[in-house]
Amino acid sequence: MWLVLAVSLAAILPAVLCGFVGGLLGSQFRMAKSPEEPSSDDLKAIPWMRWATLSVMSASLLGLLAPLVFLGRSPKVDPPAITVSHNVPPPFLYSPPPDIKSAKIGEIQQDITKVIEGIQADAPLSLSADGRLLAYCDTSSGSPAIGVYDLNHFQKITSIQVPAFPQESLSWSPDQKSLACTILNNSSRLIWILRIAEARAISLPRPPGRDTPGGELFWWQEHELVFFPTDEAPLVFDLEKLLLKPIDESPFFTKLDASAKRQWLEGPRTSQPSQKGWKLDVRTVIRSVTPPPRLKPETDWELFGDSICAMSHPDLPVSFGFDSLVVNDGSKLLCAADGSKLIRLGNGQAEVTFMKKAAAPALHFEVSMPQAYDAIKEAEWKQHVSDGELCVLVCAPLINPLNHQLVGPDYQQVRGIAQLVEWKGRNAIFVMQTYSRPIQSTDIATTLHSWADGHKTIWKETAISDWWKSIQPLARALPEKLADLYMPTLLALNANASPLVVVKAPERHRPAPKTQASAAALIPSPLSQSPFSILGSGGAANSALSPQGTPSVSAPSPATPVSPHPLTEVEVKEFISAHHTKASQGDVAGMVADYDQIVDFLDKGKISKDVILAEETAHRQKWIKGSEKILGQVLAFSDAGLWRAIYTIEFYNENAAGDWHRGQADLTVTMASNIGRLMIISQKAKVHDMVDSKTMGKPSAANTTGQSNRQRHHLAPHLQGAVREWQGG
Incomplete structure (x- = not known):
């Protein structure tokens, strides 16, 4: 402040001194040139001159002294220039791929999904x-x-x-x-x-x-x-x-x-959206199968799955589905004519899925068969092979958590059903029928079978029934023709409506054989017949489907399908217990398989199952040891057609360096039933009593929040958001 005052005075005083000296010199010069006093008559002639002179002098003095008001003040600094942030996301803009109309099966894939609220049902x-x-x-x-x-x-x-x-x-x-x-x-x-x-x-x-x-x-x-x-x-x-x-x-x-x-x-005055290489469709995808009990091998297999939106080939029984677009009986759909947008309506909102065009995943794969084609003894199965009616299940690999070795197919994670294209020697090529995700070289082909009027017949020869092999995906053009397998279909699209309405699929039957010889070749052996049945949840979502139609008179009657049954509280608790057992065993794929395709996940909102899988996999790579133990009782109850479970778990994680942490979480899990199988659609949690290897001991209320901030990145992804909820609550 004093420095500013000194600088201000140094700047002003020279000007004041110069003005004062100039005034003295000017007055002396004036006096020398006009020594006589003005007469009284002149002053009286201009009476206001004295006041004007005084006013000018006062104004000059004030002007001279005006800079003194700035003495001691800090200099004024201009504010910094305002800069515009460049992190603001650009407005949404979607441009349909220009060549999406000419896309082939598998090339139209989901890109972004957005929701419009406030739609009258x-x-x-x-x-x-x-x-x-x-x-x-x-x-x-x-x-x-x-x-x-x-x-x-x-x-x-x-x-x-x-x-x-x-x-x-x-x-x-x-x-x-x-x-x-x-x-x-x-x-x-x-x-x-x-x-x-x-x-x-x-x-x-x-x-x-x-x-x-x-x-x-x-x-x-x-x-x-x-x-x-x-x-x-x-x-x-x-x-x-x-x-x-x-x-x-x-x-x-x-x-x-x-x-x-x-x-x-x-009519129909509206048509099912289609182009040269695809048509909008609804297809049934098998998610899991349950083989017959060991003591009752003659009973039916059970199939569980969903009906989803798919793009099907106009002429071949091949489809690429969209896992997150599950439909039920009565669901309504709209689709842009070029296939760029698919809209699913329900619950007062419209889910708009924007499509992209991308490289199609492999539809074909090669696999080593249990025996050479020439070694087939049964005439009926040789006929199925010749007619292209032989099928396999494609499953995820089943890994032993004790030694991390491949032990066979995981029937709880079925990728899809594949149909035979060709069989030469010990090698055969199959094409996926309806699938919703790329097949991988780690996937397993198993369970050779054929279909007829919704019945699935297993090839039960000993060397065949126990067969399974890893597959090798192939990039290959689709065949010109494929046999129609007459597989069970739960739902279909009613094209004579706008929007399109999902309805129960009509029954389809195989045409009668043209000759007795061909009819005899298609009659299955009584020893090899083992029809499947599909279990349903009893609701409209995915109705139970019994084998349709009447088999040939020469064939034995199929076994009675297992009737759908409502889920019980005990089954829900068993599902919750098995879910956390998978987490404790490091079975990430099995644990994530319990989630629906879209999950209301902690404080992250609705995210896809694939995001959860990626986060859980990364977590397990860092924290190699972990466990989740249920404490006390699980409260399970049915609420508006859904099941809700409320309970507490204790979790523990440890890395390779020996660092560890543990804590407890209060969980609320909401589940829906998809054809008899529970799927988690919402998971909320609140974490408490956090302890780690550095603090050692029970945390106090004063340091709990800070401790959880340090440990948040340690938690498993399915518990991370709970810390944020706990701190906020």
């Missing part, structure tokens, strides 16, 4: 022809409205207020700038036109002399709507004259050929 919604805009009944404002979402930018572009939600249809105009619908308000049904750019709803008057029809509505021409009522013939509505007339009077309809007219009149 059981109300119409519609995807624009280019797959960019989604129109739906919007509940976010609390009053009826039609929302429009730009999917490529993933943002709502408008929400148009309407008196009530539409009834049967929301139909896009040919230029995709407007929507048409019918709304029932005060017992009167009217046509409404919704202008997207203006966010305006326009009500059209009733047609002269009659009411507005119901049924499906299509905006098929610029100035014309077409109705397909359920109680009368189709009608068209002229948007310029506001008149209804029979469909035969439409100029557009009269120009159509006979086939197109029949399709409009009889």
Whole structure:
């Protein structure tokens, strides 16, 4: 401060001195040139001159002294320039792959999934022809409205207020700038036109002399709507004259050929999305199988699986599915015509899955067979091989946790079913039927069998039944033809609806043999017949499927399938106990297999099973020893169709250097049943009583939080988020 004062005075004093000296010299010069005093008459002539002179002098003095007010003040420093952070994520923008229409099986793969909330259940919604805009009944404002979402930018572009939600249809105009619908308000049904750019709803008057029809509505021409009522013939509505007339009077309809007219009149008026190399489908994937009990080898095998969305080959029984897109009976789907977006509807929201085009994983694999083709003795199995009807299960490897050696196939982790393409000598090539993840050289082929009308017949020759081998994936073009295996299918798509609706699949039966010789060749031996049955949870999610159809009269009747049974509290507790036993044994793959494809995981929100697997694998590589022990009782109860378990575990981890930590966690686990098998869909936890090898002993309340901060990176991934919840709680 004093330094600033000294510098300020040093700067001002020379100016003051110069001004003072200049004033003295100037006055002396003035006196020398004008020695006489002014007369009193002159002063009286200008009476205000004295005051003006004094004012100028005062102002000059103040101006001279003004810098003194800054004495002692700190110099003013300009604030630093404001910089814009470059870490702000760019706005979402999705561009469909330009060649996705020409994609082949396995090349269309999931990229990103986003969720649109606030969608009215059981109300119409519609995807624009280019797959960019989604129109739906919007509940976010609390009053009826039609929302429009730009999917490529993933943002709502408008929400148009309407008196009530539409009834049967929301139909896009040919230029995709407007929507048409019918709304029932005060017992009167009217046509409404919704202008997207203006966010305006326009009500059209009733047609002269009659009411507005119901049924499906299509905006098929610029100035014309077409109705397909359920109680009368189709009608068209002229948007310029506001008149209804029979469909035969439409100029557009009269120009159509006979086939197109029949399709409009009889349906289906909507089609299943497809291109040259793929079509949208629903397929059943086998997740696990349970062989017959050792003391009852004649009983049925049990299969467990899901129905998922898939892209199927138009002509071959080959599909690539999407694990996270599980569907149930009654599920609704929308798909862009080019396959770039797949929308699953339910629970008041729409899950939009954006697709990418990538290299297809290997569909084929080679495997060493239990014997050479020429050594096959049974005529029926030689016929199955010749007809291309021989199949294998592809499973994950079963690793002995005691010595980490491969001991066989893990029937609880089935990758899929593969069909024979060729068999030469001891080597055979198979192609995957329906699969949802790439096969690997560590996977195991096992259980040779064939299918007929939903029945699975095992090749039970001793040398064959115990066979299993590691596979070798192959990059190979698909064959031109594959035999139809008539495998069991739980669900299918109803293409005559928009959105598409998942329904129970119709029964399919193998055509009768053309000749007695070929019929005899297909009759299975009574000694080799062992049909499978698929267990269901009893709900609509994935219904139980018994073997369909009636076998040939020469074949023995299949064993009665095991009836579905509701899960019990004991089974839920056994599942929880087995889950933590896998964690203690280091069986990461087995533990992660207990999770659903998408899990509400601790404080991380909804993440995929693959993310959990990656985190758990990395954790086990660092902390080679670990255990999880259930303390006390497990409280298990059923809640709204789901099972919930509440309990406490004690966990322990140790690395190669001997560093260790242990603690307890209060867990709440929510499980759903997928065809009789429990899957974890939510896991929440709260960690407490943390101790490590450095602190040694029970932590006090004062140091618990700091201790958990040091140890958070030590915890297994399925417990890490619990520390954050514990600190916040």
